[in-house]
Every structure is written in C-alpha cells, then in structure tokens.
Amino acid sequence: MTAIRTGVEKFSMAIMKNKRFYLPVLFILIFSVWGAESMAQSIFPSFGSSRSGTSGFQFAKIGVDARSAGMAYSNIADATDASSLFWNPALASQMNSHQFLLGHTSYFADISLNYGAYVHRFGNMALGGSLTYLDSGDMEETTEFHPYGTGRTFRSIHMAAGLTFSQQLTNLFSYGLTLKYLHESIEEVSTHTAVLDIGFFYRVGNTGLRFAVGVNNFGFDASPGGETRRIPGPHEGDRETDEDGYIVYRDFEEISPPTTFTIGAAYDVYQTEWMNVLLTGQIINPNDNAERLSLGTEFQFMNQFFARGGYEFGVDEIYLPNFGVGVKLPVRSYSMELDYGFAARERLGTLHRISLKFNL
Numbered sequence: 001m002t003a004i005r006t007g008v009e010k011f012s013m014a015i016m017k018n019k020r021f022y023l024p025v026l027f028i029l030i031f032s033v034w035g036a037e038s039m040a041q042s043i044f045p046s047f048g049s050s051r052s053g054t055s056g057f058q059f060a061k062i063g064v065d066a067r068s069a070g071m072a073y074s075n076i077a078d079a080t081d082a083s084s085l086f087w088n089p090a091l092a093s094q095m096n097s098h099q100f101l102l103g104h105t106s107y108f109a110d111i112s113l114n115y116g117a118y119v120h121r122f123g124n125m126a127l128g129g130s131l132t133y134l135d136s137g138d139m140e141e142t143t144e145f146h147p148y149g150t151g152r153t154f155r156s157i158h159m160a161a162g163l164t165f166s167q168q169l170t171n172l173f174s175y176g177l178t179l180k181y182l183h184e185s186i187e188e189v190s191t192h193t194a195v196l197d198i199g200f201f202y203r204v205g206n207t208g209l210r211f212a213v214g215v216n217n218f219g220f221d222a223s224p225g226g227e228t229r230r231i232p233g234p235h236e237g238d239r240e241t242d243e244d245g246y247i248v249y250r251d252f253e254e255i256s257p258p259t260t261f262t263i264g265a266a267y268d269v270y271q272t273e274w275m276n277v278l279l280t281g282q283i284i285n286p287n288d289n290a291e292r293l294s295l296g297t298e299f300q301f302m303n304q305f306f307a308r309g310g311y312e313f314g315v316d317e318i319y320l321p322n323f324g325v326g327v328k329l330p331v332r333s334y335s336m337e338l339d340y341g342f343a344a345r346e347r348l349g350t351l352h353r354i355s356l357k358f359n360l
Helices: 002-017 019-043 066-070 089-094
Strands: 099-106 112-122 125-135 156-168 173-186 189-203 209-219 228-230 247-249 260-271 275-286 292-301 305-313 322-331 334-345 349-359
Touching (some): 066 322
Antiparallel strands (some): 112 125, 173 189, 275 292, 334 349
C-alpha cells in the first residue's frame, strides 16, 4: 500500500512540475484505450446488438439521477454526490459532506423508477447505502393468441439494495466497492442474486483532469423460481394443464447479470470565481450489447445554478440530445439541490428525471 501511495504521489508531482505534460498524457491514455479496445475486438469479436437479451436484471443499467441524465450518463469520473453509489463507488470518498439523495424517474409506458442513497464521510473513508425500486404497475396480459388481452393482469417489480465502502489512498486516488442484492419478480416468477461494483478514481493534480474506471454488476448467474400460467392456444390442446385449464411453466433458464466495463474522464475546461465549465465522457462496454460512447457538459454559475447537456452515441432511437438544469439552495447551515434531466426516444417517447439532494 505504501509503494502504491508513493508511486501515485511521484507521478502527480512530475505532472505538476510541468503542466504541459498532462495533455500528451491524456491523448496517450485515450489512444491506448482505443488500441486496447481494437485488440480486444480482434481476439474477442463484438457481436454488437446480437448480444441483446442475453442477460437479465436490465433495470440495474438504468441511470438513477437527474444530473447524470442531463449529461447523457457520462459521469463515471465526476459523480461526486450520492449517485456515486450507482456510477462509481470510488467517488463517495471524494465528497465534501454527508449527503442524502432521492431520485424519481418517470420512465416509459407509465413505469416509475425510484432511487434513494445516503453517503456518510468520516476521515478519508465513506460508507453508503442505496436502494433502487422499479414498479411497472398493473399490466394486462396478452399472448400471441390473445393480442387484446386474456382478462388477467400482472406486475413486474425490480429492486437493488447496495452497501458501499470507499477510501482515499491519497488526495488524488481513491477506490470503492459496492455489494448489491438484485431481485426481480414478474407475475409469480422471481429471481435474485448478488453482484459487485468496483471503481477507481484518479485526479491529475490541480490540472482539473480526472480519470475513472469501473466494473458494475459483476456476479453469479441466477436461477428463476416459481411458476407462471398461460391460457392454451388453439394448437396447444394436447399440452398438460392444471385443474383450471392453464398450462403451467416451472422450468426456466439461468440468467446472467448485466455486467459493464466503463472508462471515463472529466475535465474542468474553464474556471473562475463565478463560473465553471465541465466536460465529461465515457466509453461503456456491456456484456449484452454493443459498446457506446457518452459525452456531456455542465455549466455552473456561482456554484448555485447549473445547465447541462450531452449525447449518447451508439444507442438506438435517440433523436435529441439530453439536457438538464439544477439549482442549489441554502437551508440553514446546510444546502439542498434540485436537479431535472430530460431524454427522448423516437418511439418510446420522453423520459423525465428529478433528484433532490440534501448536503448535511
């Protein structure tokens, strides 16, 4: 541990002695990432969208806070609030105060996604807890033989609960771990498993440049349990049914968690006493879809008013950039932040997020 700390400090001192050095380093790192990606593609070819649907627990990939939504989900290197428990646990120990965050997403098809998180700082470490809850509401059952409904309804409920530990090894470098329990149920079938998020964060001295790497939702396959019943179709008269005349399914295939590998950077392009302009970007490599690139920006005025924008490359259905706004308000000796984020899809429609943060 001492050797790592010494190496990080020496590297930072070398950069600070020659500030012109950080730009070549940035380009080298970027091209190294793309080179490594190209090499990986030649050895392990990417199947792109053909991998869609090969993992479960898809709700675990949905962004949970309004700030990141406004910046096109490019915040792995700059989520220095309680949303770090979702994006990169290494950033929890980079926060300046304790924080409680509540997030609500008005998702597609009247589905709601709610998120709550709390981070407690002590010394150079932080502990946090988070809960994500997605509820589809009542849905009418349809089948290929009953496209207008069978007369039955069902719900889909998804939940993730996590505990996070984060530590600063130096004022420039930190790491974090989150252990999460994932659960989802559709009708009478439920699935659960445990996964791990691992994140690393590095600040390049006082240059305003930060890097981050993270692996999210890494864990074991899960076996669904329970049963589901379906009305027989016109050509399924020879299938065995229960006493009510339904076909009963009890055997299901195992499903994998949606593991993602992400590398990103953030850079303060312009800073004065009154304003700050931030650029963020990240490359996401999921195990169940094609790679994608996210770029975002945030304009901050007087550390109180915020305007954000961003774009996701490699995501189907996008026709507008993401955008968002935020405001920070003093509440006695504390502060409160209210954020709004907007995203749009061609056929699914618009997506609205709001977040409320209390800095304690």
